[in-house]
Amino acid sequence: MDLWFTEYYTKNARFSIKIDKPVISLNSEFQRIDIFDSYAFGRVLVLDGYLMLTEKDEFIYHEMMTHIPMAVNPEIRDVLVIGAGDGGVIRELTKYETIKRIDMAEIDKLVVDLCKKYLPQTACKLDDPRVHIYYEDGLKFVRSKNNEYDLIIVDSTDPFGPGEDLFTREFYGNCYKALKSDGILINQHESPYYPNDALAAQKTHNRIKSIFPLAKVYQAHLPTYPSGHWLFGFASKGLDPIDDLSSNWSMLGINTRYYNKELHKGCFALPTYVKELLNNA
Amino acid sequence: MDLWFTEYYTKNARFSIKIDKPVISLNSEFQRIDIFDSYAFGRVLVLDGYLMLTEKDEFIYHEMMTHIPMAVNPEIRDVLVIGAGDGGVIRELTKYETIKRIDMAEIDKLVVDLCKKYLPQTACKLDDPRVHIYYEDGLKFVRSKNNEYDLIIVDSTDPFGPGEDLFTREFYGNCYKALKSDGILINQHESPYYPNDALAAQKTHNRIKSIFPLAKVYQAHLPTYPSGHWLFGFASKGLDPIDDLSSNWSMLGINTRYYNKELHKGCFALPTYVKELLNNA
Numbered sequence: 001m002d003l004w005f006t007e008y009y010t011k012n013a014r015f016s017i018k019i020d021k022p023v024i025s026l027n028s029e030f031q032r033i034d035i036f037d038s039y040a041f042g043r044v045l046v047l048d049g050y051l052m053l054t055e056k057d058e059f060i061y062h063e064m065m066t067h068i069p070m071a072v073n074p075e076i077r078d079v080l081v082i083g084a085g086d087g088g089v090i091r092e093l094t095k096y097e098t099i100k101r102i103d104m105a106e107i108d109k110l111v112v113d114l115c116k117k118y119l120p121q122t123a124c125k126l127d128d129p130r131v132h133i134y135y136e137d138g139l140k141f142v143r144s145k146n147n148e149y150d151l152i153i154v155d156s157t158d159p160f161g162p163g164e165d166l167f168t169r170e171f172y173g174n175c176y177k178a179l180k181s182d183g184i185l186i187n188q189h190e191s192p193y194y195p196n197d198a199l200a201a202q203k204t205h206n207r208i209k210s211i212f213p214l215a216k217v218y219q220a221h222l223p224t225y226p227s228g229h230w231l232f233g234f235a236s237k238g239l240d241p242i243d244d245l246s247s248n249w250s251m252l253g254i255n256t257r258y259y260n261k262e263l264h265k266g267c268f269a270l271p272t273y274v275k276e277l278l279n280n281a
Numbered sequence: 282m283d284l285w286f287t288e289y290y291t292k293n294a295r296f297s298i299k300i301d302k303p304v305i306s307l308n309s310e311f312q313r314i315d316i317f318d319s320y321a322f323g324r325v326l327v328l329d330g331y332l333m334l335t336e337k338d339e340f341i342y343h344e345m346m347t348h349i350p351m352a353v354n355p356e357i358r359d360v361l362v363i364g365a366g367d368g369g370v371i372r373e374l375t376k377y378e379t380i381k382r383i384d385m386a387e388i389d390k391l392v393v394d395l396c397k398k399y400l401p402q403t404a405c406k407l408d409d410p411r412v413h414i415y416y417e418d419g420l421k422f423v424r425s426k427n428n429e430y431d432l433i434i435v436d437s438t439d440p441f442g443p444g445e446d447l448f449t450r451e452f453y454g455n456c457y458k459a460l461k462s463d464g465i466l467i468n469q470h471e472s473p474y475y476p477n478d479a480l481a482a483q484k485t486h487n488r489i490k491s492i493f494p495l496a497k498v499y500q501a502h503l504p505t506y507p508s509g510h511w512l513f514g515f516a517s518k519g520l521d522p523i524d525d526l527s528s529n530w531s532m533l534g535i536n537t538r539y540y541n542k543e544l545h546k547g548c549f550a551l552p553t554y555v556k557e558l559l560n561n562a
Contacts (some may be wrong), residue, residue: 009321010297010321011299012299012319012320012321013296013297013298013299013321014296014297014320014395015294015295015296015297016294016295016296016297017293018292018293018294021380039293039295040291040293040294040475041294045347057474060552117429181396193502193504194321194373219502221474221508221509221510221552222509223474223508223509223510227502227504227509228502228503228504228508228509228510229502229504229509256553257552257553258552258553258554258556259552260550260552260553260556263550263551263552263553265547265550266546266547266548266549266550267547267550268547269541269543269544269546269547269548270544271341271502271538271539271540271541271544272537272538272539272541272544273538273539274538275541
């Protein structure tokens with residue numbers, strides 16, 4: 001059987017992975033959901049034809065979304081996660097005993113149900129008693145919140161389809177309002193390389209920096225996302241990701257495979273062309 | 282016309298780029314050489330079926346091979362480049378007026394001739410009067426040198442085919458001998474992600490660190506190489522890439538699109554899984 005899943009990074013560049021067997025394919029109210037078993041990457045989750053995660057390298061994305069803010073402010077107690085139906089961010093957050101509440105607003109219950117059943121590597125902590133799942137639109141959910149969270153993590157799909165609202169000025173404004181005075185907003189920030197992704201990264205940065213007094217961008221090597229060069233946003237009401245980096249993180253004994261404290265500082269050092277992209281708007 | 286060039290990263294993962302038109306395809310004494318025009322990446326050079334460079338992102342690789350050592354030791358005068366027939370490393374080196382001599386040992390004259398003709402973006406400085414091209418095997422060339430170079434850059438193909446000898450202990454030992462007391466060795470160091478590349482990176486690091494008192498590894502985001510996560514080696518007889526970073530580099534006014542001084546420090550901060558790979562040998 002010669003079965004390949006292909007993602008087009010542009011219409012002229014594509015990445016393909018060989019599929020051992022399809023696990024499940026369904027249409028939810030919001031999107032098409034496919035789960036496959038692959039030879040090189042273990043099980044993979046695909047939404048609307050875009051690869052969301054592979055078991056081989058999901059740790060990179062989920063660690064970088066979570067441990068960067070947690071190492072800056074170890075006092076984080078109340079967390080809101082938007083999207084993240086696969087559970088990977090939740091798994092990383094539950095490693096911190098200091099976190100008291102994790103609200104998760106995921107629009108698509110079917111993603112959560114399927115990940116619980118078929119992707120236990122990421123969905124293993126969704127039943128933690130601190131986790132409260134709201135099957136709601138993230139934009140609407142955050143609109144009603146005021147001064148409630150220390151950290152908001154936006155683990156969205158791309159800025160089209162169900163994830164589109166999570167890239168708007170209105171949404172970032174609502175996140176600002178929902179955050180306490182030490183609040184941090186982390187978001188997946190697309191890639192600087194292929195033209196459409198780069199444009200989305202540029203627009204996103206401009207919107208966030210028009211609302212938050214501090215808005216920085218960091219990067220990771222994510223081999224199964226387009227170009228392998230992925231960006232994340234760190235925005236806050238004042239906390240700086242490097243100047244305010246806590247000296248205590250290593251003492252927590254949290255096990256990571258990508259994140260470490262030197263990398264924390266290094267990942268904010270962006271290539272010149274990426275800095276120019278983000279600043280020329 | 283629907284023409285695609287495909288590179289298999291493993292037998293179960295592949296990357297494909299759409300070709301506008303083939304420019305030239307020849308077999309040299311050493312390898313098969315193909316040059317294509319692509320839609321998304323401009324002109325591309327392929328050796329033995331492996332993508333060597335694209336006009337869109339070759340600056341990343343060539344800047345990271347060159348400016349990292351030059352910013353550590355601005356006194357570099359005599360440079361040996363091994364491989365690098367496309368001329369990209371030479372182009373970056375010739376930006377430094379302080380460099381007096383650039384010897385280049387490239388085994389395959391046909392690569393140089395074709396790049397001069399079809400890839401002027403990289404091959405534009407091969408006629409600089411400081412450049413001396415020796416069409417010789419790199420291993421043999423360096424064997425006869427003693428205490429002659431401030432910098433050796435090994436811009437080789439992968440550790441099989443014509444580039445194989447350039448990954449041996451014997452070769453690294455000869456490089457050590459050919460370097461002066463402040464000498465630096467830079468080499469392309471494969472990738473930490475796909476299993477065969479990771480094994481090559483691990484072996485290479487072990488060989489280099491058994492010979493050089495200082496052996497570090499740094500990384501860059503190279504979207505058209507396997508996984509997009511590429512490693513480079515920095516080995517020296519004593520100079521440290523961060524502690525000895527010169528404060529004067531920015532004053533040279535050298536134009537770069539990827540490299541900058543903050544990134545210089547950041548790129549040595551490796552992910553935990555990469556550090557473990559390199560240290561567990």
